[in-house]
Amino acid sequence: MYQPSESSPTSASVDLTALAQNVAHVRRLAPRADVLAVVKANAYGHGAIEITRALQQVAVRRFGVATVDEGVALRQADIQDAIVVLGPTMPAQFPDLVARGLTPVLYRADLVQAFAATVKPDTEPYPVHIKVETGMGRLGVLPRDLPELLSSSELRRPLRLEGLMTHLADADNRDAGQTEEQLARFQQVLNQLQERGVAIPLIHVANSAAIIQYPASLHSLVRPGIMLYGYHTLSNNTQDPGLQPILTWKTTIAHLHTIAPGSSVSYNRTFIATRQTRVAVLPVGYADGYNRLLSNRGQILVGGRRVPVIGRVCMDMTMIDVTDVPGVQVGEEAILIGQQGSERITAADLATWQQTIPYEILCAIGSRVPRRYLPLGSPAGEASHTR
Ligand SMILES: Cc1ncc(COP(=O)(O)O)c(C=O)c1O
The missing domain is CATH 3.20.20.10 (Alanine racemase)
Structure with missing residues (x-):
């Protein structure tokens, strides 16, 4: 390993x-x-x-x-x-x-x-x-x-x-x-x-x-x-105010390119652009636990906005449409689970998109994804060691 x-x-x-x-x-x-x-x-x-x-x-x-x-x-x-x-x-x-x-x-x-x-x-x-x-x-x-x-x-x-x-x-x-x-x-x-x-x-x-x-x-x-x-699966599906999700899953935009209407993204051409589309490539895929069922269905946060996953999620990469987010740069953070600005995506959201439960979403995050820990008593945002 x-x-x-x-x-x-x-x-x-x-x-x-x-x-x-x-x-x-x-x-x-x-x-x-x-x-x-x-x-x-x-x-x-x-x-x-x-x-x-x-x-x-x-x-x-x-x-x-x-x-x-x-x-x-x-x-x-x-x-x-x-x-x-x-x-x-x-x-x-x-x-x-x-x-x-x-x-x-x-x-x-x-x-x-x-x-x-x-x-x-x-x-x-x-x-x-x-x-x-x-x-x-x-x-x-x-x-x-x-x-x-x-x-x-x-x-x-x-x-x-x-x-x-x-x-x-x-x-x-x-x-x-x-x-x-x-x-x-x-x-x-x-x-x-x-x-x-x-x-x-x-x-x-x-x-x-x-x-x-x-x-x-x-x-x-x-x-x-x-x-x-930080989760529950009670049927009312509302956030229990006493519970807070403890995990944030993030990645970084690795590449940006623009495609013309009619061009496709990813395997089997399941996404065809209907407009000039700015595509961001994320270095995360189903081998990391970002499930292939999220192809053309999942959402990710970039620049404080929700953007759609486009095309098939690949083993090691996922593409998103960032056309509507101004000024996106390579190296910018993208949130798979967590908060950015006033927007939030939870494991429960991913579970809904994948027709499963948050348990499976969390358990599936792969061994390739390093976990960083914000120590007890630390203000959010200061990660300590990596494993
Ligand atoms: C025997 C047993 N007890 C407790 C739990 C914890 O359940 P939950 O995560 O729903 O709190 C589990 C998890 O499935 C379990 O198998």
Whole structure:
């Protein structure tokens, strides 16, 4: 792997002060819950190590990743706090998971047994979380099978049942039906455990959408992901004033030329000029995560104005029509996600144009794009190190 350089014309800057403000918003909404920050998928594209370190500075002490390898990468960066591997893990991964002190999520008796067999019997009981399936149709033990699973002697030694969780399928929907059913099923499970005198320290259900709109989903721990990065996918689609997008993605105009009416731009001639057109070439393409679906559909900010993407987005270049922006120069900044003057383009806008969700837009920003960080407490605009 190469290291993207400081001089790269395309980069993403991540505002760690805005990240801290989003954490404060989570804490305002869930004042009694501890926070497990979801930093999987390279912290939704923002850079897992830098984001995790910044979150540590605002006293977040639990992190969620999807895979063992993501957890190992955080340990290699000397992150010693609790790391829960939220995704499925296979017994072949258990030795690595234990060697790094990661916390697994288990949901079947064979996994509990295989995991217990990996843990050294003479050490402190090893914390594990159990996932209950309440309606996501993905991972989890069914509520009716939970009592038998919890009766496994391994969950007392060499393991320790630290957490019980479920995941909501539809918390961002306007219709509360599915979420209320899931919350009711989970509550029934909790009631039964209470009747049997089983106390589990960490109970967790709420993702970002649930933190925002389901106070009943808040237990001792919450699992925010997308809201840490400033977005939500609630159906009203308005910006939550407590959340600020933390990432700006920018590039630089590499070349300008003018084409005559009838001339075309990019592969397969999907854009034909109907007027004399000033074309700016941007050094960013689908290999950087600027999706090909944005061809002839996306907008970019130049000189404080929205301008259209013209022709097919290429692997490494994208063309825009800057005819209506006076005085555009080579070397001038172009904003793919972020603010310029009074105009703003968000990952949610790109998601609308691509018929997807902001999660995918952010996760897709490629490894070729250096991330620069505005340190905690710094005024916006002063990027620190590059990765
Ligand atoms: C198990 C689990 N918990 C929490 C989250 C965070 O969700 P969100 O980013 O919607 O807050 C995810 C992400 O998909 C997840 O898989």
